[in-house]
Amino acid sequence: MTQTLTLTRPDDWHIHLRDGEQLATTVPDAARYFGRAIIMPNLVPPVMNAEQAIAYRQRILAQRPSGSNFEPLMVLYLTDNTSAADIVAAKAAGVVAAKLYPAGATTNSDSGVTSLDKIYPALEAMEKAGMLFLLHGEVTDASIDIFDREKVFIDQILSPLRQRLPNLRIVMEHITTSDAAQFVAESSSNTAATITAHHLLYNRNHMLAGGIRPHYYCLPILKRNTHQQALIKAATSGNPRFFLGTDSAPHARDKKEAACGCAGSYTAHAAIELYAEAFEAAGALTALEGFASHFGPDFYGIARNTDTITLVKESWRVPDSLPMAGSQLVPLRAGESLQWRVAPA
Ligand SMILES: NC(=O)N[C@@H](CC(=O)O)C(=O)O
Ligand SMILES: [Zn+2]
Ligand SMILES: [Zn+2]
Numbered sequence: 001m002t003q004t005l006t007l008t009r010p011d012d013w014h015i016h017l018r019d020g021e022q023l024a025t026t027v028p029d030a031a032r033y034f035g036r037a038i039i040m041p042n043l044v045p046p047v048m049n050a051e052q053a054i055a056y057r058q059r060i061l062a063q064r065p066s067g068s069n070f071e072p073l074m075v076l077y078l079t080d081n082t083s084a085a086d087i088v089a090a091k092a093a094g095v096v097a098a099k100l101y102p103a104g105a106t107t108n109s110d111s112g113v114t115s116l117d118k119i120y121p122a123l124e125a126m127e128k129a130g131m132l133f134l135l136h137g138e139v140t141d142a143s144i145d146i147f148d149r150e151k152v153f154i155d156q157i158l159s160p161l162r163q164r165l166p167n168l169r170i171v172m173e174h175i176t177t178s179d180a181a182q183f184v185a186e187s188s189s190n191t192a193a194t195i196t197a198h199h200l201l202y203n204r205n206h207m208l209a210g211g212i213r214p215h216y217y218c219l220p221i222l223k224r225n226t227h228q229q230a231l232i233k234a235a236t237s238g239n240p241r242f243f244l245g246t247d248s249a250p251h252a253r254d255k256k257e258a259a260c261g262c263a264g265s266y267t268a269h270a271a272i273e274l275y276a277e278a279f280e281a282a283g284a285l286t287a288l289e290g291f292a293s294h295f296g297p298d299f300y301g302i303a304r305n306t307d308t309i310t311l312v313k314e315s316w317r318v319p320d321s322l323p324m325a326g327s328q329l330v331p332l333r334a335g336e337s338l339q340w341r342v343a344p345a
Contacts (some may be wrong), residue, residue: 003313004287004343009305010272010292011035014134014173014245016264017041017060017072021325026250029268031070033342036297037307038134039072040246041099042108046077050093051084060188073246073300075099077135079111084125094224096300097132097171098122104140106219107249107263109267116157123161127168132172132300137180138220147204150220151179162187171299174199176220180232184241185234191300194245195235195275198265198332203228214256215330219263235291236284238328243295246271251329269331270318276311276333276340325338 012034017026030037039060047056053074060072076082076090076098087098100119101112113119115150126133137158138149162170172180172193184193198218203225206218216222234242248271251263256262267274272292279288297304320335322330 005276005288005311005313005340006313007272007289008293009035009307009309010244011296011305012248012271013037013171013300014038014040014196015268015298016040016042016247016249018250019059021042022250023060023063025322025324025329026248026268027060027070028065031064031068031158032246033272033309033345034070036071036073036302038097039074041075041077042101042106044108045077046108046111048079048082048111049076050076050089050095053090053095054093055067061165068127070318073097075110077101078113078119078122080114082119083120086327087122087125087129088132091129091305092208093291095131096302097134098126099173100133100135100138100269102138105138105149106137107251109136115343116161122166123168127165130169130301132169132171134173134221137172139177139256146221147223150175150177154183158183164193166190169299173245174220175231175234176223177227181230181234181242182262185239187241187303189241190238191303192241192243192295193234194247195231195242196245196247196265197267197271197278198222198247199228200235200278201274214258214261215265215332215334217256217261217263218265230281232278236279236287238287238290238291240295242291243299244275244292247297250324250329252324253321253330254327256330266331267320268327270333270338271324272309272311272342273338273340274332277338280339282328286301309345311340313339315339316341 103112172248175193248268251262
């Protein structure tokens with residue numbers, strides 16, 4: 001008999017949908033079975049105020065397949081100039097969180113924050129308004145080794161911030177190290193983390209041994225196997241402060257397969273299928289529902305979805321590429337097989 005797994009409908013607490021014509025590819029993929037998604041604001045120019053967030057939300061909704069109830073949850077991009085008034089206005093407009101991109105840390109972070117000191121008034125306003133603070137947790141100092149940037153960020157920036165604003169609800173996005181998993185596990189109930197499927201499935205050997213594989217290149221960069229194991233342990237532990245965030249981040253094929261390739265892996269074509277594979281490999285399929293469907297809404301203070309999706313153990317082949325805005329997008333596991341698929345509703 002075919003093995004099946006029924007879950008409360010999951011949500012994606014970290015996704016890049018981009019803008020313009022790309023939305024015709026990314027929105028239907030995200031809306032296939034996720035109920036809600038936290039929409040990253042690193043557009044060019046970024047989503048910096050309530051008005052821009054409302055307009056971007058409308059552009060996303062316009063690409064929603066008919067009959068879909070997929071709900072995009074909007075996020076503000078913090079800059080050195082984000083004021084307390086910007087936060088209050090964004091909150092009133094339904095924006096649920098604001099995101100720290102340390103300037104220069106990752107894709108489209110040029111307008112990001114140069115020093116946390118510049119945004120303390122905004123952070124205090126967020127703490128007061130109950131708006132979540134999401135962060136890309138890497139330092140940008142060129143002298144710090146790229147594999148150490150997450151740990152140094154925790155020591156130099158996150159730890160002191162955590163103490164200074166204890167009531168601010170913080171999500172450390174896409175964690176990649178045992179250090180981050182430990183920091184979150186040992187923090188108070190106001191600190192959580194998202195974990196991607198690719199950081200559960202891969203480590204830096206997959207990216208670099210026997211040839212360089214640009215589609216595994218994302219930030220924070222894949223770390224050594226011991227970190228991968230710590231992430232698997234955290235994700236499958238049942239600790240409600242670790243939950244699903246794909247960080248699906250599309251870049252056209254020619255921007256990835258290049259002398260200087262962009263950071264980001266596309267996983268929205270098979271997100272829950274990839275997580276199911278990782279949880280099954282860890283012997284922890286029963287922990288998937290909490291991680292994918294319960295803990296995210298609980299931390300955000302939003303009701304859980306009330307309907308379900310069903311995964312079926314059935315091998316299928318991921319396409320070599322997907323069309324996106326007149327170019328090609330190479331999804332993670334392109335041309336390879338996956339073992340789980342989501343049954344049509
Ligand atoms: N994760 C990535 O490697 N890239 C993301 C940005 C981000 O989430 O850091 C992107 O927007 O392409
Ligand atoms: Zn990031
Ligand atoms: Zn991201």
